[in-house]
Amino acid sequence: MSRTDPRRRRTRAAGAPPTAPATAPPTDPSAWSDAVAAVLGLVLPVACVGCGAPDRAVCRPCRDVLDAEPQRRRLVAGVRLDAAFAYRDTVRALVLELKLRGRTDLVPVLAPRFGALVDRALADVPGALLVRVPPSPAGARRRGFDPVVLLLRRAGAARGRARRAPRRALRRVRGRVPADRPGSRATTRVAHGQKERTALERVEATVGTLRAAHVAGRDVVVVDDVVTTGVTMAEAVRAVRAAGGRVVRCVALAEVEE
Numbered sequence: 001m002s003r004t005d006p007r008r009r010r011t012r013a014a015g016a017p018p019t020a021p022a023t024a025p026p027t028d029p030s031a032w033s034d035a036v037a038a039v040l041g042l043v044l045p046v047a048c049v050g051c052g053a054p055d056r057a058v059c060r061p062c063r064d065v066l067d068a069e070p071q072r073r074r075l076v077a078g079v080r081l082d083a084a085f086a087y088r089d090t091v092r093a094l095v096l097e098l099k100l101r102g103r104t105d106l107v108p109v110l111a112p113r114f115g116a117l118v119d120r121a122l123a124d125v126p127g128a129l130l131v132r133v134p135p136s137p138a139g140a141r142r143r144g145f146d147p148v149v150l151l152l153r154r155a156g157a158a159r160g161r162a163r164r165a166p167r168r169a170l171r172r173v174r175g176r177v178p179a180d181r182p183g184s185r186a187t188t189r190v191a192h193g194q195k196e197r198t199a200l201e202r203v204e205a206t207v208g209t210l211r212a213a214h215v216a217g218r219d220v221v222v223v224d225d226v227v228t229t230g231v232t233m234a235e236a237v238r239a240v241r242a243a244g245g246r247v248v249r250c251v252a253l254a255e256v257e258e
């Protein structure tokens with residue numbers, strides 16, 4: 001940038017303190033990431049994920065659309081499932097950006113409603129354990145982060161953290177992949193035929209893919225990000241029951257209306 005750049009002159013004229021010389025390296029390590037973020041912000045301007053309007057990850061009108069979205073409730077394997085959003089339109093766009101493109105800056109937008117539902121479930125059933133449906137191995141490897149964990153952390157679900165079940169309370173049985181997990185081998189294999197599969201076939205392909213531990217005699221709240229057919233959530237419920245636990249509530253970020 002030239003010394004005679006008009007924006008720079010205007011800044012100085014407005015009385016802003018002179019910036020450090022460009023040749024001086026930041027001494028604080030975090031200053032480097034701030035500097036990188038600032039430069040990236042110049043070449044990759046932030047646009048609203050919902051509508052493309054510049055400057056904000058999610059613009060005000062799109063946040064209003066989110067606020068107006070109804071919550072969802074249905075039964076999964078006889079257990080009440082609360083979903084913070086219907087999985088459609090703006091919600092779908094945000095969830096896909098978070099999960100597929102690593103847009104963790106969307107977590108603060110999505111977290112409050114999800115966290116509130118988790119907190120309510122744990123308040124309704126004192127002492128319940130919070131158990132997460134394990135993400136597909138392929139998705140977890142690709143992302144390098146767990147969106148559900150980020151959402152809960154952001155929501156400050158303190159009660160949830162205190163009551164989180166031991167790691168791997170619910171885990172995938174090696175060699176078996178639920179039929180409806182995005183990125184799963186089973187999904188890839190049958191993707192074009194998924195719609196034609198009967199509900200019974202989807203259930204049969206999923207039963208036995210999860211195993212629970214450390215839940216015997218406990219009340220359990222099962223959480224996941226997106227519930228589509230519900231067969232994976234139902235498999236989580238089955239696995240917890242098989243291990244002697246009682247699923248008292250399921251909570252999802254978003255749910256697809258069947």
Ligand SMILES: [Zn+2]
Pocket residue numbers: 048049050051052053058059060061062063
């Ligand atoms: Zn927007």
